[in-house]
Amino acid sequence: MNDEEMSQAFMALSEMLTGETGLPVSLGTQFLERLLRSFPRILMEDTLQIYIEINRNGGDIVSGVRDTIMHHTERGSLARELISIWYTGQIKQPSGESEIGLPEHYFSGLLWKCIKAHPPGMSGGGYGYWTEAPE
Amino acid sequence: MSDSYDVAIIGSGVAGALMAWRLAEQNHRVVIFEAGYKGETRDEMVQRYARTVDKTPSAPYDDGVSYRYAPAPRGLDDYYVQKGPNKFKSTYLRRVGGSTWHWLGNVPRFLPADFKLRTLYGIDRDCDWPISYDDLEPWYCEAERAIGVSGDHDQWNGIHGAN
Numbered sequence: 149m150n151d152e153e154m155s156q157a158f159m160a161l162s163e164m165l166t167g168e169t170g171l172p173v174s175l176g177t178q179f180l181e182r183l184l185r186s187f188p189r190i191l192m193e194d195t196l197q198i199y200i201e202i203n204r205n206g207g208d209i210v211s212g213v214r215d216t217i218m219h220h221t222e223r224g225s226l227a228r229e230l231i232s233i234w235y236t237g238q239i240k241q242p243s244g245e246s247e248i249g250l251p252e253h254y255f256s257g258l259l260w261k262c263i264k265a266h267p268p269g270m271s272g273g274g275y276g277y278w279t280e281a282p283e
Numbered sequence: 284m285s286d287s288y289d290v291a292i293i294g295s296g297v298a299g300a301l302m303a304w305r306l307a308e309q310n311h312r313v314v315i316f317e318a319g320y321k322g323e324t325r326d327e328m329v330q331r332y333a334r335t336v337d338k339t340p341s342a343p344y345d346d347g348v349s350y351r352y353a354p355a356p357r358g359l360d361d362y363y364v365q366k367g368p369n370k371f372k373s374t375y376l377r378r379v380g381g382s383t384w385h386w387l388g389n390v391p392r393f394l395p396a397d398f399k400l401r402t403l404y405g406i407d408r409d410c411d412w413p414i415s416y417d418d419l420e421p422w423y424c425e426a427e428r429a430i431g432v433s434g435d436h437d438q439w440n441g442i443h444g445a446n
Contacts, residue, residue, distance in 0.1 A: 238336065251333030269329035269343065279433040 149193045155180060157196035164199070164213060165227060166234045168258055175256060179233045182249055186241040187226050195223045235259045288314040295319075296381025301429055318353035319378035328384070344376055344385060353377055390432050392416075392423050 149157070155173075158180045163169050184192060195217060202212035217223045229239040237253030240246055248254070255267050271277060290306050292299045295317040303313045322344075323331070332343040354361070359370045375382045395416035400406045426432075 237333075246336040248334060248336050251330045254333040267333075268338070269332050276431065276433075 149197065154193065154196060157200055158192075160203070161196060161199045161227075162230060162234060164209070165231050166258060168234075171234070172256075175253070178249065178253070179230075182239070182247065183226070183229065183233065186229070186239060186247060191222055191226055195226055198223070235262070288312040290314070291316060294381060295379050297383040297430070300380070300383075301426070317379050317381075319376065319381070320352055322378035322380070322384075325384075340385070341374060344378075390427065390430060393419070 155177060159171060159173060159176045162171055162176060162179075180192075198216055199213065202209055202216065205212070217227050225242070233239050233249075233253070235258045237250075237255075237257050238246055238248045255270060257267070260267055289311040290303075290313045292303050292313060292315045295303075295315045299315055303315050306313045322328075328343040331345075332338060335342040359365060359372060362375060363371055365371065374385070376385045378384065393416065396403055398412040398414070398416050401411050
């Protein structure tokens with residue numbers, strides 16, 4: 149699998165696992181690089197290839213992903229960190245150590261949209277914004 | 284820089300800074316002594332927080348150099364003499380601007396009854412304040428104006444003696 153194929157498949161699997169569409173490709177590229185520093189490339193290729201085949205075969209994609217990726221020891225571990233990196237910007241490496249990236253990865257996390265809040269330290273506007281009712 | 288001042292203020296936190304501002308407005312010569320250093324910008328602190336794995340309340344401020352000029356008030360016993368069974372659990376920052384940089388951002392007033400806990404509720408270990416809520420009330424308003432506190436005043440009218 150060449151880099152472009154991997155990138156495209158990674159974005160497709162990311163949208164599937166996060167439940168979000170239109171994920172930024174630039175962020176996806178950085179997340180893929182970070183995951184490849186922590187997990188073997190062969191595992192990433194294997195996981196992505198399986199997802200490509202699940203899609204190609206059609207049918208119940210959710211069950212296919214659950215049974216062959218999420219319930220698999222190594223693929224499941226990678227897939228859970230893929231979800232984590234998109235939602236929190238942070239992952240747990242196979243060694244057990246937490247790995248965190250650029251500040252932008254934390255601020256761009258999907259969890260903020262999910263819980264309808266802004267990241268700590270990022271205000272909802274300039275000075276005095278709290279005097280106005282939320283939109 | 285002059286070596287003659289009318290007022291020396293110890294600490295550049297919100298209290299010291301407001302006092303200095305008001306005195307300077309009255310043309311007094313004011314000097315502020317601050318044990319901490321200027322510190323990183325707010326943006327740098329926010330970035331530090333984002334890069335920290337364990338996002339504790341102190342995470343934005345642990346730059347490793349803030350305490351170069353004075354001991355760090357990091358323990359619960361460093362500022363207060365904590366003789367009671369329950370220690371006041373709060374941390375402090377040693378930097379220009381003080382612990383105002385490390386603040387939840389809410390400023391609730393004491394209620395009128397808080398000043399008379401012994402008289403009203405017979406709480407033996409507490410004593411009444413030597414002043415009342417009414418004595419402080421104008422200064423609450425001054426401070427809230429200076430800080431930029433917001434809220435719907437009408438919602439509080441009549442509650443627990445608030446007016």
